[in-house]
Amino acid sequence: MFGNKKSHGQVLIDMAQKQQRYEALVHVYHKELYRFAYWLCHDPHIADDLVQETFLRAWRSLDALLDQKAAKSWLLTILRRENARRFERKQFDYSDVEQNDLVDQQCHSLDDEMEQTVIQRQIAQLSAEYKEPLLLQVVMGCSGEEIAQILDLNKNTVMTRLYRARNQLKEALSRNDGQLKGASK
Known part of the structure; x- marks a missing residue:
């Protein structure tokens, strides 16, 4: 029926490897992506959404990332496109108060x-x-x-x-x- 049959065990191994790659990306790049997203939108909630959507899209197309050295650029490109989509959808959230203060752990x-x-x-x-x-x-x-x-x-x-x-x-x-x-x- 299908040309390339994988055993049940091999599918599970492939999924586990994909999950490990994904978790490594999240662990290494989450803070950096959030910081960049915050600089783009100046809103911590939108920055969180952008980063979550970026990682969701990254999960869906993780097999397309062939060179791990390109992961940072790849994720930043996804984040920039996701930010652009935010304007395409015209879901503007205006606030009377500027949110310019990103809470920093350092004093x-x-x-x-x-x-x-x-x-x-x-x-x-x-x-x-x-x-x-x-x-x-x-x-x-x-x-x-x-x-x-x-x-x-x-x-x-x-x-x-x-x-x-x-x-x-x-x-x-x-x-x-x-x-x-x-x-x-």
Whole structure:
């Protein structure tokens, strides 16, 4: 009836191996994916949903991941597409309160927290073409080649966008710093 018959035992072994691969992916990449998802959407609940949906899609197509070294890029690509689908479905959840504070387990001084908030807001104001490569590099620790693969761009384009993103961020932060110094006089 079917061309390739597997024994019941072999099917169980294959499923166990798939489950082990999947659990390893979740264990290694869950925190990083959540951090990136949070940077994309600024909402912990949506970030959780994005990560869950990413891992669900990863489970369904785990057999397509042939090179374990490409797992991070593969998962980030799935997460980015899932985030894009969120807008296609137009399920906007507007809130009167901004949720800019990601709870961090470490204790920071008030100055550090304020500085981090300013940087996060400035990064959020960058256009998507500059923000995404910067976040992939800074938050996810991706190389230029990995970013190029994830965003389906030429590596030189990625490096140019990273350079411009850093420059725009630097200019915005120096303007912001100048405004703060002017206000404190």
